[in-house]
């Protein structure tokens with residue numbers, strides 16, 4: 375391996391970079407005053423009290439005292455890498471996004487994460503993994519903020535604080551860290567049965583990936599792509615790892631969590647340093663943008679549902695290669711700020727009520743986490759496109775704005791900033807009809823089917839994969855103190871598959887719930903029932 379030629383933010387410079395903490399011939403204060411000693415505080419005599427006037431002592435300790443920023447409220451533990459996305463051009467028929475045109479190379483920064491654990495928790499716990507990608511396109515930043523599981527626990531963002539409160543450690547004892555093995559988690563997912571599908575994926579081998587390099591990624595929601603003529607197509611985004619999808623077995627995950635809690639971040643950094651650059655193909659499933667936003671009976675606005683790849687194949691649109699490690703964890707991995715609202719022309723959101731809530735949440739939380747409204751100026755977040763906005767001042771402002779008239783039109787600063795034409799630029803909404811009643815706190819009836827897709831997932835698995843799921847439910851539910859929660863979980867399992875329920879009940883030493891606990895599915899999709907017992911996942 376040759377010398378590292380990447381800049382502190384991971385860009386290739388062609389020039390060997392010094393890996394030293396302090397550059398320069400001598401040590402200074404933050405104000406640049408040269409120091410002759412950094413090991414002894416100023417005292418009244420060698421054995422006397424320390425003097426308040428020792429500026430260097432106060433500066434050094436004060437800065438240290440303020441080194442920590444709040445960890446992310448979710449996805450606190452993560453690892454990241456720089457890379458490049460090369461578009462195949464195959465998406466250009468459905469999206470005018472410049473970075474999707476054939477051969478265009480776009481710098482990216484990708485952060486992988488667990489969801490529930492704190493910053494210092496172990497990597498190999500059973501959990502969903504985040505897969506967030508920041509594309510620094512020439513038209514501005516596009517963030518694809520996805521997970522390694524294609525569905526989500528809830529259908530409406532208003533429940534997000536609730537599901538996270540249930541999944542995080544209990545407020546009294548602050549245990550367990552990053553595990554679903556506790557009462558509040560199972561209480562929530564058995565009372566809010568739309569969580570059944572995501573929970574089943576969590577209990578499957580997908581909940582304990584072998585490596586970040588061997589995970590799929592999913593945009594989860596349906597997005598809307600817009601072409602150069604204004605035509606629109608609904609899509610779901612998929613990342614497919616070139617190394618294939620691999621998982622740990624539970625015993626490996628547990629031992630690894632103790633022996634090497636940094637297993638996943640070490641694996642990612644070591645692979646990249648060794649030149650074994652991980653790659654993923656980005657693909658899309660496409661659906662006609664009809665007013666029903668429904669494909670073969672599957673509601674495309676319901677984030678607890680997938681569209682099987684047999685019904686809508688994933689079409690490859692580009693290749694992601696991760697080729698450089700961050701040089702500073704805090705500056706890059708910790709301070710990066712993703713947002714589902716960071717969109718470029720040609721990519722738009724849909725009315726999925728979970729996605730709509732996320733559009734609010736990310737900026738809001740980052741205002742606290744990153745100390746005010748100017749975190750977009752941090753090197754890792756700064757767009758590579760020219761910025762000409764009318765935002766001013768605020769905490770940690772680093773731009774020195776010129777002129778006196780940050781408004782338009784104005785007659786003082788040489789006219790007004792140029793605006794894109796009516797149908798160009800980002801955030802050009804595709805006109806859509808809105809239902810007659812404006813105020814409605816309810817979900818469409820299609821959101822009531824909570825079991826047909828979990829059942830399909832279960833039926834798609836091999837006997838070994840099913841054994842792993844049975845063992846996972848038995849282990850995790852076995853950690854609950856409340857008997858009633860375990861019994862309710864068995865009712866949920868009975869609604870997925872009677873054998874799954876019976877095996878977990880036996881493992882827990884509990885009776886199988888009576889037959890009437892099995893519900894009728896309110897509205898299973900006809901296309902799904904045709905897929906039968908042999909639906910493969912990959």
Ligand code: HEM
Nearest residue numbers: 446449485504505506520521526531534594731732735739
């Ligand atoms: C962070 C994915 C739903 C709020 C993240 C991150 C990912 C992610 C990957 C980590 C970003 C990073 O690495 O910095 C998802 C997915 C969701 C989902 C795929 C559903 C499909 C939600 C919802 C909300 C939410 C519904 C709130 C209403 C947050 C917050 C953070 C976060 C507050 C922390 C962001 C930060 O501090 O930078 N999410 N999320 N997420 N998510 Fe989500």
